[in-house]
Each structure stands twice: as structure tokens, then as C-alpha cells.
Amino acid sequence: MSSIIQECLDESCAIHSHTLEDYQSEIPRWCKGCGDHGVLASLQRVMRKNNVDPENVVTVSGIGCSSRLPHYLKTYGFHGIHGRALPISTGVRLARPDLKVIVTMGDGDCFSIGGNHWLHAVRYNINAVVLVLDNEIYALTKMQVSPTTPVGQRTNTTPRGSSLQPMNPIGVVVGMTNVSFVAQTATWLPAHLDETIERAWEHKGLSFVRILQRCPVFMPEAYGEGGLNFPVTFLENEDGIPIHPGLLKRGPAQAHNQRNIDQALSVAAKVDPAPMGLIYHNPDLPTYEEIRVQHAKRPDHETFINRLDNLMDRYAV
Amino acid sequence: MSSIIQECLDESCAIHSHTLEDYQSEIPRWCKGCGDHGVLASLQRVMRKNNVDPENVVTVSGIGCSSRLPHYLKTYGFHGIHGRALPISTGVRLARPDLKVIVTMGDGDCFSIGGNHWLHAVRYNINAVVLVLDNEIYALTKMQVSPTTPVGQRTNTTPRGSSLQPMNPIGVVVGMTNVSFVAQTATWLPAHLDETIERAWEHKGLSFVRILQRCPVFMPEAYGEGGLNFPVTFLENEDGIPIHPGLLKRGPAQAHNQRNIDQALSVAAKVDPAPMGLIYHNPDLPTYEEIRVQHAKRPDHETFINRLDNLMDRYAV
Amino acid sequence: MSGPRLVRLSESIVEIVSDAGEGAQKAAVSFAQVCAKAGNGLWTVEIIPSEIQPPPHTTGSASGNRIRLSEKSPVTNVGNLADVVLAFNEMALLSRYEAGTVADDALVLIDDQWAEHDIESYRKSYREVLEMVRKSGGTVIEVPLEKETLKHVDNPQRGKNMFAVGLLCALYNKDIEIAKEVIAGVFKKKKQIVIDTAVKLAVAGFQYGLENLETRFEVPAIPTDVPKVAMNGNTALAMGAVAAGFDLCSMYPITPATSASHVLSEIFEDFGGFVHQAEDEIAAIGVALGASYAGKTALTITSGPGMALKTEFQGLSVMTETPLVIVDVQRGGPSTGLPTKIEQGDLLHALYGTPGDAPKVVMAASTIEECYYILSVAKKIAEEFRMLVIVLSDANLATGQQLFTRPDVSKTPRRPPLDLSPVPEDTLPYDWDSQTGLSNRLIPGQPGGMGVITSLNHDRNGKACYDSERNQRGHQMRSRKLAALQQSLNPPAIHGEPEGDLLLVGWGSTKGAIEEAVDMAREEGISVSSINIQFLSPLPPGLKKIFSRFKKVMTVELNYSDDWDDPLITEESRRYGQLAWVLRAAVLMDIDCYAKVPGRPLMPVEILDEIKNQLNGKGGAVSGKEPIDEPQPATTNS
Amino acid sequence: MSGPRLVRLSESIVEIVSDAGEGAQKAAVSFAQVCAKAGNGLWTVEIIPSEIQPPPHTTGSASGNRIRLSEKSPVTNVGNLADVVLAFNEMALLSRYEAGTVADDALVLIDDQWAEHDIESYRKSYREVLEMVRKSGGTVIEVPLEKETLKHVDNPQRGKNMFAVGLLCALYNKDIEIAKEVIAGVFKKKKQIVIDTAVKLAVAGFQYGLENLETRFEVPAIPTDVPKVAMNGNTALAMGAVAAGFDLCSMYPITPATSASHVLSEIFEDFGGFVHQAEDEIAAIGVALGASYAGKTALTITSGPGMALKTEFQGLSVMTETPLVIVDVQRGGPSTGLPTKIEQGDLLHALYGTPGDAPKVVMAASTIEECYYILSVAKKIAEEFRMLVIVLSDANLATGQQLFTRPDVSKTPRRPPLDLSPVPEDTLPYDWDSQTGLSNRLIPGQPGGMGVITSLNHDRNGKACYDSERNQRGHQMRSRKLAALQQSLNPPAIHGEPEGDLLLVGWGSTKGAIEEAVDMAREEGISVSSINIQFLSPLPPGLKKIFSRFKKVMTVELNYSDDWDDPLITEESRRYGQLAWVLRAAVLMDIDCYAKVPGRPLMPVEILDEIKNQLNGKGGAVSGKEPIDEPQPATTNS
Numbered sequence A, B: 001m002s003s004i005i006q007e008c009l010d011e012s013c014a015i016h017s018h019t020l021e022d023y024q025s026e027i028p029r030w031c032k033g034c035g036d037h038g039v040l041a042s043l044q045r046v047m048r049k050n051n052v053d054p055e056n057v058v059t060v061s062g063i064g065c066s067s068r069l070p071h072y073l074k075t076y077g078f079h080g081i082h083g084r085a086l087p088i089s090t091g092v093r094l095a096r097p098d099l100k101v102i103v104t105m106g107d108g109d110c111f112s113i114g115g116n117h118w119l120h121a122v123r124y125n126i127n128a129v130v131l132v133l134d135n136e137i138y139a140l141t142k143m144q145v146s147p148t149t150p151v152g153q154r155t156n157t158t159p160r161g162s163s164l165q166p167m168n169p170i171g172v173v174v175g176m177t178n179v180s181f182v183a184q185t186a187t188w189l190p191a192h193l194d195e196t197i198e199r200a201w202e203h204k205g206l207s208f209v210r211i212l213q214r215c216p217v218f219m220p221e222a223y224g225e226g227g228l229n230f231p232v233t234f235l236e237n238e239d240g241i242p243i244h245p246g247l248l249k250r251g252p253a254q255a256h257n258q259r260n261i262d263q264a265l266s267v268a269a270k271v272d273p274a275p276m277g278l279i280y281h282n283p284d285l286p287t288y289e290e291i292r293v294q295h296a297k298r299p300d301h302e303t304f305i306n307r308l309d310n311l312m313d314r315y316a317v
Numbered sequence C, D: 001m002s003g004p005r006l007v008r009l010s011e012s013i014v015e016i017v018s019d020a021g022e023g024a025q026k027a028a029v030s031f032a033q034v035c036a037k038a039g040n041g042l043w044t045v046e047i048i049p050s051e052i053q054p055p056p057h058t059t060g061s062a063s064g065n066r067i068r069l070s071e072k073s074p075v076t077n078v079g080n081l082a083d084v085v086l087a088f089n090e091m092a093l094l095s096r097y098e099a100g101t102v103a104d105d106a107l108v109l110i111d112d113q114w115a116e117h118d119i120e121s122y123r124k125s126y127r128e129v130l131e132m133v134r135k136s137g138g139t140v141i142e143v144p145l146e147k148e149t150l151k152h153v154d155n156p157q158r159g160k161n162m163f164a165v166g167l168l169c170a171l172y173n174k175d176i177e178i179a180k181e182v183i184a185g186v187f188k189k190k191k192q193i194v195i196d197t198a199v200k201l202a203v204a205g206f207q208y209g210l211e212n213l214e215t216r217f218e219v220p221a222i223p224t225d226v227p228k229v230a231m232n233g234n235t236a237l238a239m240g241a242v243a244a245g246f247d248l249c250s251m252y253p254i255t256p257a258t259s260a261s262h263v264l265s266e267i268f269e270d271f272g273g274f275v276h277q278a279e280d281e282i283a284a285i286g287v288a289l290g291a292s293y294a295g296k297t298a299l300t301i302t303s304g305p306g307m308a309l310k311t312e313f314q315g316l317s318v319m320t321e322t323p324l325v326i327v328d329v330q331r332g333g334p335s336t337g338l339p340t341k342i343e344q345g346d347l348l349h350a351l352y353g354t355p356g357d358a359p360k361v362v363m364a365a366s367t368i369e370e371c372y373y374i375l376s377v378a379k380k381i382a383e384e385f386r387m388l389v390i391v392l393s394d395a396n397l398a399t400g401q402q403l404f405t406r407p408d409v410s411k412t413p414r415r416p417p418l419d420l421s422p423v424p425e426d427t428l429p430y431d432w433d434s435q436t437g438l439s440n441r442l443i444p445g446q447p448g449g450m451g452v453i454t455s456l457n458h459d460r461n462g463k464a465c466y467d468s469e470r471n472q473r474g475h476q477m478r479s480r481k482l483a484a485l486q487q488s489l490n491p492p493a494i495h496g497e498p499e500g501d502l503l504l505v506g507w508g509s510t511k512g513a514i515e516e517a518v519d520m521a522r523e524e525g526i527s528v529s530s531i532n533i534q535f536l537s538p539l540p541p542g543l544k545k546i547f548s549r550f551k552k553v554m555t556v557e558l559n560y561s562d563d564w565d566d567p568l569i570t571e572e573s574r575r576y577g578q579l580a581w582v583l584r585a586a587v588l589m590d591i592d593c594y595a596k597v598p599g600r601p602l603m604p605v606e607i608l609d610e611i612k613n614q615l616n617g618k619g620g621a622v623s624g625k626e627p628i629d630e631p632q633p634a635t636t637n638s
């Protein structure tokens, strides 16, 4: 959040400032210990911090445990269909660039059935905070293999252990044309999660955030029992995600220039230890809605009628 | 083509060797000067060279000018539906690992509507020669913008010029998890095209080849008027695509190690000049059908019955 | 001065064909405009090769137009067999005979250059084709198209077609001055010299015609001061989308729907809208749905295979009650089928394609004029009823050109800005009226309206719920909206008498041909009438009442039905035309059908024949059959 | 020795519910096995919470089973209201009353620990719920489930359920020795000590029951030496797929279909097959189609939303005549709807969902036993007719457990190896028999058979073609295959007399409940019969003949229909149940329907009530309505 606006918030706007409650609706129905709780809380903190008016936010999701999030966040929410959150979000942005859009998807939702929309939404670079809650499993449907499930993992559709190389979504997304923001964080690192979502929120364009998410019920093994012994390196850069000292006991810091695509590519290609933080950032790419809407100004009614009439002339005999 | 087999061909097998005619069916209906003609001819040459029995080859395609190819190649052919050639091909391979599979798609077919299958077929690493005939336009449907259409290009759906960054398919595919073979060539470089398809043919796994294809009718401008003034560099490596001396007047050669993913990633990220040749190669990855079929041996009838009977016992009361 | 013999005709159909690229298209368009300006009624349809660049001088290469001009206006369909063919070579001519669109006694004008051409095979086929024409009763006039053109330009390819325009003006006794204007307009973007040559050639053609044509025609035009426009159905859809107040068309290219998006892409931005070409049809409808949800009802346009991919999102639109308009420009199916040809094969898909119970509105445009107005109606219903509206058009409307009364755009309603005013906290997202199921939607940005809409079953407050009561309730509310809309519809108008021996029931673009056939039959004293059904869901009221006044009721459709005399086909196994099937369930009457898939519009005469068969008791027997003049009848009987 | 009073019952329905994780499921499964071994007929169905991990001690957390045991076998459906409920806490108990599945005079056994629990709110709700039970006429027996269990183990969570098994054995007078066996089997993978404790607890529960239950039941079992198996419908589908000789199941997970793939994933490889989990449903069917094309007919399994995505590939299968089998385990719709609940809402989609004319075979399984056999039939038809076959199952069959005669696997046909023998050069890929449309396919690898198959319209030699003749011809050939199949079908068997006042027509899993209702009605002297239609496309012969022998015909379906007494609903606007709609078109008779969407199986008594309403002339009036014992009837009338 750029400090100017920050000040504005602290001072003037502070008058009609929002409370956390303003962003809470039903009690979340996720399991105890589910990482999704943390993501919801983090979103609410970030919105509170930026004093966002909830009516100007649309939260779009697909289908999955993770996609229940819009039910619990008090904004406008669209709990859609499996894998299709990004097209819906693109529609919202094209129609209403005045609205802030948050997208929450699961790993199956985004990387499997939603893969083509992922590939193209990144290229369109719509302005949206895109959060993938990756628990390396299909949870809602009760434990089937997902693209990110580790080799050897037993699931209900791979009872003898998953046989395919797990997808490295960060590597894939950094390779996508026109990518503008890629970060990775985890639900067991709440501070890092907040900072990351905060940065994603600021970015103008599609901020892709992969959130390593614990699912104690169907995937307790993932991420070294949910982060307990999971090797990570924190990417260090003054414009990156701040690394609170406490984090360093989880893993070392490593200097990284998120503006350099070659560096980003090689960092993104590594999975062990997992790079945490801002992996690639290009703040200067135009968003798709900017490109399109600028040429499409709705004329006043009279001009509208005249233009339509002139158009008719083309076909007049 | 490994020299051993080469010998075999030249000697023994020479007896029942195939002629080019064996791979020709109808007269191709593509326009004069269409790059697709060249791809067809090249495939026929490569099959002839390897003395392939046409009945053991299945050519699968989607819908588009490029997808008409199976009609003109005398193998078993499946002219499917738009964007779905790869799932069909995966099915053929899973059912019949004894069959060689060629896949031809257009840029819209593979990179737009077929994107999710592209992403996942690469990860499965099925054994197939996957050729994308990229003319940077939707040709069959008469000139709409495609993911690879250059910025500013006027098409029927972008009459004021295309506004999005064109997709760099090579960059995208090299970033995909479990990729095993990526090459780029062009229809106006027949020798290079032959060599590339030949290497793709040999590779065990999914050989992804992007073929820059001229479409004089709807996209004459592409690739500097179809290669006339189109800057390229040829990737040089003894295990790469041989660079016939004649090619060097088209562009310089550049040393490249296609076994090194970091090198591949940074080469793939460049589009001008366009890297031509073998960009990435990992011959050691298992194919999906190897992984799956090895565990699934069909028992003889009696064993089959016994196993089914034992299974029934589980549910007996 | 005019030639020795001038024959007065109430209408005439002329086909103008050349090799692709020789400009028959432009010649036809120019001549059509001349007729239009003169005040004739018109329907023109393109003749397009199936391949992108077919080999020249082959039947596959034939390209041009069919023009039906009449003293009456509007002309509502492409008409019957062609009376006149102007061909640049004999293969182009042959292709029309093969397509079975030319009358036996047709007048054929053809370039005579092939008679003496150095390529032997051309000379041969030229002789053979003309022989065939004469045998079948046609009159051939050999015209020195190439030779004469060469007198004025050195590259005849770039002029023959203008000579042809002049020739046609002479043949149809049109004022050459109008032709000059038109040609000037057609080439207005070109250099003056180009225009001058074109005009010169036209005049030459005109002169040649006056001097050499022994018989010429006069299709009197009733001059009118009602302003008219001529466009094809896809253009009309595009213009109509603008007039309806859409801001976004989200699509993925597919023949024959795409050209509507082409027009929109060109014009939409000036009106504050734009076309989004998505990565696939699923994304296309998803983007449209997202925009609609955000308050700006959007449009998606596609055809059969694309419809298939939109099936799941159709369900989401229905379940969340998010307004959405889908236009399906139907083509030949199933699967990729006949991409450039007409069929009415998607009716059942549109009605029942979505899994689960998914009540939606389905409408069909029956004329090109209607293509312009229908999207306003569709948008209004979609928004007021919070419903999915599917509009069916087809390849015939899409590519045919019709002359119709110029829409009065000044009537276009003023659009209020999006209402983002605050609502009382916890206003319900589904505040259903228990009678009609109607409710007001909340638009993101409205303070106090925050809440989630979900694809799961939900109650009035939008919350997911799993009990029997509220599942039944949700279904009721969505279904009742259709009943509410049904009450506001009128029974379809009857063309002809309100009772009689036979009623033909059609939907969509067959309307014009059906009504024309009915008129012809009635003139012969046959007691037949017809209706066209615009709303396929909900069906309009009064159908049973109308049907019961006729001895026999049958649909006329361009989709598949088994044939009574097909092998194995019985009362129990016969598969009916799609509308026939729906009507049978709705009214429980034995509705027969004349339903086939020729991949081209029906000709009034075909329907007339069927009417006669019906009344001779050969019920429905000829669906399946191809009209006698089609090639290789063997196939259908084998 | 047996208690003071032993009541003989021909059948009894008991529900066993606890908080998720407390093991009521295991208790129920164990007790069910005891009954099965004793020779009782059985139908059990799981009670699953809608959330993954709901908060404990809430109605949403109720988890367990419903067991219907009977002296007759097979039991064909889940039955009516429960006679007995054994609940681990009062909220679990309450959830059953809310679901409307418990009889007013039910016997309720409940853990008494809550009476004195330190959490006040628990004590309160415990009192209130028991009060409610007694008020509505139920008998409550408070059982020291927790206390007694604590005597044997220190963590009651891990034992209560076994005590419950013993208690149930006492209540239903079952031999505790059988129970010991069963428990040993259930825990066979566990340590001996675990087994011993479990057995000890069961015996304790049994003893407690004998000593304290004043009334006990005897549901006599007719001992039989016919071997039996008990499994749910998805397991039966999986086993059936193996027996049918499939090698590949290509799927994408979706409730309630997925568990079939789970079983297949575990067993398939031992039989030379495997499950491919694709990236999405489109790829899933595409992979299956590719495998079928290559000679190994494959299977894809899904549910509503997945069906929607498979629509386009269905068209490709039809057009290329590539055999393919799709299983749709139906759930509540539209859209995501009610993912875990039963509905029969996909019939119209299955029949008409594909754009264009796409004739295909649609079958429905009506019992769990049929789930086992149906895939063999489907595969045979798919291959012999080169057709797409859609098999409809539903969430009721998928999760219900039925006891049925053990299939004789030795009868499984021997599979010949793939025939890759050479064919004469240019053998035609579509060598249609003009009568039946049938043809032999060429398998890649067959020398001489090289050629392309295409999604475009094509002729006998597989080449794309665009003319009227051959488009009509292709349609005829694909359609005629259905007529050919139809001729080989038999009229459906009539349950009850072949004529009478009322005929109920059902399809799929409602069969058992319908027939039971018919039997009850007939015992009361009501003249009603029923049929179940297995082939929905083509429809079997003889329907009209059967229907005409009854005064009234109505379908009974678990999908939506408007209600005669709904506002705005008229003869013209009413939307019918899906099978009713199809039958009306097919037989032109006024077929009514009892079609609703409660998200649970129909109870025979509900159908019985409807039968009586019908014969009292309240035609169809109660569809729409929920049975009186459901909560908040307000909603449906509001």
C-alpha cells in the first residue's frame, strides 16, 4: 500500500473506517486446522487495513473447499462452477472496472480443470487478486489426486501412489506470456501470508499467489506435515515481501530480483527448497480492461442515436 | 534416426521398403503457397525414410486448415473436434502403445481452445509427435485473432489491430512440468523441417514442435512475409537439429545445450530473433503409457475369473 | 429504346457465378442494388465454395450470388429454381445444376471464350455442359464476356464482372443511370480511373445487351418512399445488439456465427461496447455471465459445437438467475457436420441440453428483419425475468440478404445509468414473488447488498441449503417464471384461413418459404394455412385450439426425421422433427412432420409438393427424399 | 433365553446415528452383516453430513446408516418411516425427525449421558428433543451407552458403537455368536486386543439389552443357501465394468460418481485395466473416445455438471460412430445443485443434450444388482451398433447397499484378442447396411484399412462431403441403428395386472419403491399396476398397447414438474416430469406425473398416498407438495 494512501487512510479517511466485522458473514464451515481459515482471516485483515468498502469488492470462486470462501467474506460473492472462476472474474472486470475482484480457487480448480483459463487470464492480465489455495489434493470430493499431488502419494484414485511428476505451478505460471505478478506463500506463515496478499492487493494487474495450504483431513502429509519440516527459502528484496525475522527459523533468505525474468524463471524452476515471496513482478503491464475500455466510451444518447443512424445509411438503398 | 536402425533399413528391411506414394491419399485442398503442404510432404519423407508401415500410425487432429492433414496422409486418421486432438491421442496411446501417434493442430486449436490439454498432455508425456502449425491466425474461419497474432495486426475480430501481447508458445511449453522435447522450425525451411520432424519422430515421449507456417491468404504479413525477412538464430549442438550450411544465410547459429533447462528457459523466453532448432530435450523421462500399462497386465481368462471371484468374496455374506 | 421483345414478370431469380476471385459477387451485389433502388423486392444469398481456395475452373470453385427480385416487397425467402444463370465458365454453371437450383427451362448466359479455348478439356466440357443444359430444356445465349471486356481493359479478370452488371441491366430493362451511381458507390474507396473504367464496362455491357438480347425482362417495381435497408441476418443481429443496448459481446469464432462478431468488432466501440474473443466457448459464456452478474447484461454468439460447450454455464445462469443472452446461429450437425450450411438441429438442445431442471426462454428469428429486433426483446426478458434467453438463428438468415423497412433508430430507448443506490442491510438476493418467481437482483457496488450467489441450491437469502423443502422451492421459483412469461404471450398469427384441411407449423427462417407455398397452394384452391412459432419456450398459448381446427397438422423443419417408408420405421420407432416432437408432447395431437437436412433453404415448391402429397394421403412420406432434380437419387434409395 | 415380550415383525427399519467420527457407521455395517448372515433381506443407506467436518453435537453432524431388514429378500428400496432410531445424542436424533424419515410411533434408544451433562445447553436440548419425540407418539428408552462402555474402555468414543451392535442384536433377537464373527471380520486388519475389546463390548451391549429391554423384535429370516453379496451401486458398477471386459475408465472426480472410480482404481489393474483421471471431463471423454477408436471400448463416469461438459464429445462419438459408454450417476441439479443427493434430472439432457441430430442409446439401472449387469449390455450394444450408450444411475443406487444373489462370474465371456488382420485395400470405414445402418469398423493396425474418420458429414468411404444427398444419407444411417435396436427390445414387464384403473410408469431407481407401493395398494384392493422402463432411447415396443389398458397413466419420477394447483399453472403452461414429457410425445396419451425433487429416495407410502389421491381424482395435485411430516410446510405454500 503506497505510503501516501496509507497516510490518507490514517488521517482523513480514518473517520469512516471499517472494522474487521464489516468483512465477516457466516461462521466458516471448514474443518478445524484447515489452512483456508487463515486465508480468510488474512484477506479480512488486508481489507480492514486498506479500509476497503465491502460493497465494491466481488469475490469469485469455483467449486471446492477453498471455493467456499466467498460465503464467509462479506463482500459481493459469486460461488460459481468448478474451474471457471477466472472467466467470470474477467467478465466482472470488463463490465465494472470500478470493482475490486478477488478470486479464490483450489489446485484442482485452477491447475486441472481451469488450466486454460489460468493460461489466458494471465495473458489478459486482468486486474484481480488471484489466490490458489493449494492443498495438493481434491479435498471437497474426498481425496483424489490433484496436479500438485506428490509422487507416491496414495489417494482414492491412486491407491498405489500417484505416479506423475507433480506440477510446479510457479514454474508454469512464470513461463506464461504477459505474466505480471507471481508470489508464493503458505497458510502456516500468517505474517508472510498477510504481506503477500497485501502486495497482491496493491498490484495493478493479475496478481497470482499460490498459497501452500494445509488440509489436515485429507492431506496431512503435505508440506512436511503442514510446514513443520518443509524446506523453504525466502526471497529477499526491498521491493519484495518483507521477511519478518521470525520467519528465518523456517528457512534461509536469498537475494532475488523479481523484476528480472531470467532470475524469476530459474527460481521458479526450483521446488526444493520452495521459494517463498515475490518471484516475479512487472508493475508496468497494462491490464486488459484498460486496453479495451479506453476505446469504448459510451456516447450520450443523442450521439448514440446519430451514430446508429449513420451506420444504417451504409445499408440503405 | 539412430544409425543402427538406419543400417537395418538400408539393408535387410530394404526388401519390403515403402515408397512415398504409400503415404499419400487425396490431393491436398490447401491453398497455393500454404505452408501446410510442406509439413505434409515432410511427414511423408520422414515416414518413407523410416520405412514406417502406414497401418501402424494414427494421425489425430482438431479442426482448422492444419487439421485437414490426416485427410491427405495415408495412415489411420482421426479428424476430431476443435482443440481436443490431444485427449483423443492420449486415449489411442493408452489403449494401443503399439501404435505411433502424430498430432497436428493449429495455433488456435492448441494454444487457445486446447490450452488445458496442451498443459496436461505435456505433463503426461505421452509418446506422440505433436506438431502445431502456427500461422498466427484463425484461417479456416477466415481471419480472426489467435493467441500468437502480433500486436497491431488487423483481423476480423480486431479491426483496429490486435491489442494483446502475442503468446510465446515456446516460452510457455518449456515452463510446463515434465516437458521432454521442444523444438521450433518453419515451413519455409524444408530441410530444417525434415530434420526436426525426424528428431521428434525418434524421441520417446511427447515431442512438441512449433512449426512457423505461412498462410499467404489470411496472414501474408506473418514472419516477415513468410520468412523473407524474419530474424532467426539456429541453435547449434551436435545432438541438436543439424544446421545445413544453406540455412546460415537465414540467420546466425548459436551454441545451445538443449539438455540444460536453465539455458532452455532463457532461450525460450526470447522471440526476436526466433530460436530455431531443438530447444529442450530430456530423453529419459518415462511416458505416461509406460507408467500405467506396466502395472496393468491382462491375466489369462482363468486367472481373470478367479480374481473376479475372490473380489466377490469381499462382498459375500 | 428497348429490344424487340419485353416480357413482363412478377418476379425472377438470377444466379451469377464465376470462379472464386473473378468478382461475380461484386457484380451481383451491384445489380441487386440497382434493383433495390428501382424499388424491387429482393432476397439475395451468397454462393460460397466449401474450400478456402479451390482449384479454378471446377464446380468446387463456383462463387457468386443468387438474386431473387420481385415486384412485391418484402421478399421473404430465396425462392424456387433459378430462371436465369449468368456464368463466367461452364463448370461454375454446372455446379448450379448439380446443386439442383436451376429450372429446366432456364435462360443461361455464358462467356463464349471457352468454345475456342486452347485447353482442349475446357472446350470439351464447355460443349458437354451446354449440351446438357439444352437437353434439359434450357436456352443458352453465348456472350463474348471476355472478348468485349478486353476491348476496354487488358486484364479481363478485373472487368468482366462490370460488363456483366451492364448486361443484366439490359436483360432486366433497368436504368443504366442508376447502375452508374451504384458502381460509383461500390468503388468509392478506389481511384477515379478505376470507377471510370468500371462504369465504361457496365455501359458497354448494357449496350451489348440492348443490341443482342432478343428477349428481355421487365420486373415492374412498385416505387415506394418508405426508406429501406438491405443487409444479411448476422449484420442485423450485430446492429440489433447495439440498438438493444448491449455493451459486451463475448464470443469464440465459429461459422456461421462469426460474421456477426466481425460487424460488432468494427462498430461496437463507437457505442461504448466491445467484442471479447475468449480462449474458448466456455470462457466466452463465462465472461458474458460475469459481466451480466456485474450489472451489464452481455451476449454470447455461437453455433452448434460452441453451444455444446456452453451447456454447463447455461445451468449456472439458470441456477443463479443471472440474465444472459445466447445467440445460436445454427449450422449442419451433428458435431462439426456441415459448418457452412443451414440446419435447424439445435432446438432440442436449446430446450433440454442442460442437466437437471433448467427452465429458460428459447426464441427463434424468422426473418432478417426480425434478427434486428429480436435482441431487444431477448435482453428485456433476460433482465426482467432474471433468465437465460437463447435466440436461435441459422446459416440461411446469417448469409441471406433481405430488403426491409429501415428501422427507426430514434425510437431506441434511452438507457438509465446503472443503479448502485444503497439497499437496506440484508436485502434478500432472491426475494421471490411466490406467484411469479420474479425478484430484483442486487448489483455489486450497492451498499448493503453484500452477499453470495451460489451454484448450489439456495433459499431466498442466497444461502446454500440441502433440505427437501427448499430444493423443491428453488425449482418452483425458477419454473414459475416461465409460466408468468407464457401468460404475457399471444397465440401465433395464422397465415391463411383459421381452419382447413392442413396446417403447416414452422419456426425460424422457414417462415417465408412456408407462407409462400401456402399462398401458392391456396391459389390452387387447396385448403392449407400456416403458423410460425417464435417462442419455443415457453410455447405460446392457444396452439391446441388452433390445431384442432385443421384436419391435419404438420411441422416443416430443416432437421432430421425418419421417413414413413424408410426400412424398419414404424409408428413406434419413427424419430420426428424436433418441433413436431415438442408439440406432440404439448398438445397430444398426432403432429406429423416434413423434416429433412438438405443443408440448404427449403424452396416454396418443395413445400407445395409436400402439401399436395399430404392431401393425397402420402403422409410425411417424402421427408427423407431429395427433390427429383438433385443428383444421384440412387444414394437415398440404396 | 429371550426377554419377556418378543414381537414378530415381517420387517423393520432402524436408523443408527451419532456425531461424525463416533462410529455409528461401523456399528450399522456390522449389525447389517449380522442380519444378512442370518438370512434377512436388506437395504441400507448411509446418512452423511453435507459438510466435511461439521461442528459436533449439531444436527448437521449426524452420521450413520438406515437399515431396512426384512423376512423377504431382495429388499428393493430404502422403505418408509423408521420404526427404531438408536442415537448417540439428541441432535443426531433431531436431524432424523427434521429429515422427516421417522415414524410418529417410533421406538427411540438414546444415550442417557446428556441428561446429566455439565453443559447446560446439552441438558436442555436433550430434554426438549425427547419431549418432542414423546409428544409425537414415540417411545423413548434412555440407555447408559457411555456409562456402560466406560466400564470396559477408557475412551468411550472408541467403543460405544460396539456396545450398540450388541444392543441391537438383543433388540432384534439375533444370535450374538454371529455378531462375534462379524466383528472379528470388521476389525481383521486390527490388533487382537482391539478385536477382543470390541467383542467384549458387543456382548456387554447384548447382555444389557436382554436384561433391560421389555419389548424385543423378531424379524424372521428365511434361511437360503443361494449365495448372496451386499454392495452399493457404485461398487456394483465398478465390478460390472471389470466383468464386462472394459480396460479403461477415463474420468474426472465428481460426487456421487467418484466412488465407482475409487473401487475401479483399486481393483482394475489386476484385470489388465486402469483408471485415468483426466484434467477435466472434456479430456476424460476424449481419452475414452480415443481408446475406443483404437479398438478398446472405454468407459467414462460422471454426474450432471460433468455430463454438461461431455456434450460436444458425445456428438463426435455419434458422428464418427465410435462406440462409447458414459455412466451418469445423477445428483441434484441444476448446476452444482445438491451434489450428494438423489435426482433423476438428467434424462432429457441424455436424450437431447447434443446439438444437431445425435441418435444414441440411453439406459437406466433400476436396482443395485442391475448396476452390476448393465455395463455388459451397454458395451455390447456400443460395439455392435457403433453407438454412444449413456447409462443412467443415481445417488440412491450409488450409496445404498442391497443384498442380492451373487453373480456367477464363471459365466464371464472369454475375450478374443483384438483382430488386426489385414482387410482388402480400400475397405470402406462406413460400409453401411442400408436397412439397419450397421457397419463394421476398421481398427488402426489393420493393414489395408488406412483412412480418416471425420467429425464432418461424410459418406460410406469416410470422406467429407457437403451435398444434400449425402448429408441426408448420413443422418438416415445413424438414425436407423436405433430403429434396428428397437426391434430387438421386448415390451416392459407389468408389475400387477395388465389392466386397471391406474398404471404407474417409472425409470431407474424408483422401481423398488413403486412396486412396493403398488403391492400395498393392491392389498387394499386398489386396481393399480406399474412398469419400469429400462431403455429410454430407443423406447421399448408395446407401450401404447400397455397404457391403453389403464384408465389413467402417470409417471413417478425424482425430477421437477409444476403442480396442478401451483399459481399460474395451466394445461398449457405446466412443465411435466421428464419421462412423462417424452412418453406424451411418443404415445400421444395424457400421461400425468408425480415428479418432485426432495433430494432423497421416494418412500413407498408417499407413492401409495399419491395412488389414492389419483383415484380420488386429485390428479397429480400433490407432486410439488412435501409429505406432511416434513418441517416448515409454510415454505411450499408461501
Ligand SMILES: Cc1ncc(C[n+]2csc(CCOP(=O)(O)OP(=O)(O)O)c2C)c(N)n1
Residues within 6 Å of the ligand: A063, A064, A065, A066, A067, A081, A082, A105, A106, A107, A108, A109, A110, A133, A135, A137, A138, A139, A140, A141, A146, D252, D253, D254, D255, D281, D305, D306, D309, D336
Ligand atoms: C464440472 C465439475 N466437475 C467436477 C466437480 C466435482 N468437484 C467439486 S470440487 C472438485 C475439486 C476439489 O479440489 P480443489 O479444486 O483442489 O479444491 P479443494 O477442495 O481441495 O479446496 C471437484 C472435482 C464439479 N463440481 N464440477
Ligand SMILES: Cc1ncc(C[n+]2csc(CCOP(=O)(O)OP(=O)(O)O)c2C)c(N)n1
Residues within 6 Å of the ligand: B063, B064, B065, B066, B067, B081, B082, B105, B106, B107, B108, B109, B110, B133, B135, B137, B138, B139, B140, B141, B146, C252, C253, C254, C255, C281, C305, C306, C309, C336
Ligand atoms: C468448438 C468449436 N469452436 C469453434 C469452431 C470453429 N473453428 C474451426 S477451426 C477454428 C480455428 C482455426 O484456427 P487454427 O486452429 O489456428 O487453425 P488454422 O485454420 O489456422 O490452421 C475455429 C475457431 C469449431 N469448429 N468448434
Ligand code: SF4
Residues within 6 Å of the ligand: A029, A030, A031, A033, A034, A035, A036, A065, A066, A135, A139, A140, A214, A215, A216, A217, A218, D052, D053
Ligand atoms: S477437507 Fe481439508 S481443505 Fe477441506 S475444509 Fe477440511 S481441512 Fe480444509
Ligand code: SF4
Residues within 6 Å of the ligand: B029, B030, B031, B033, B034, B035, B036, B065, B066, B135, B139, B140, B214, B215, B216, B217, B218, C052, C053
Ligand atoms: S487459408 Fe491459409 S492456412 Fe488455410 S489453407 Fe489457405 S493458406 Fe493454408
Ligand SMILES: [Mg+2]
Residues within 6 Å of the ligand: A064, A106, A107, A108, A133, A134, A135, A136, A137, A138, A139, A146
Ligand atoms: Mg485442493
Ligand SMILES: [Mg+2]
Residues within 6 Å of the ligand: B106, B107, B108, B133, B134, B135, B136, B137, B138, B139, B146
Ligand atoms: Mg492458425
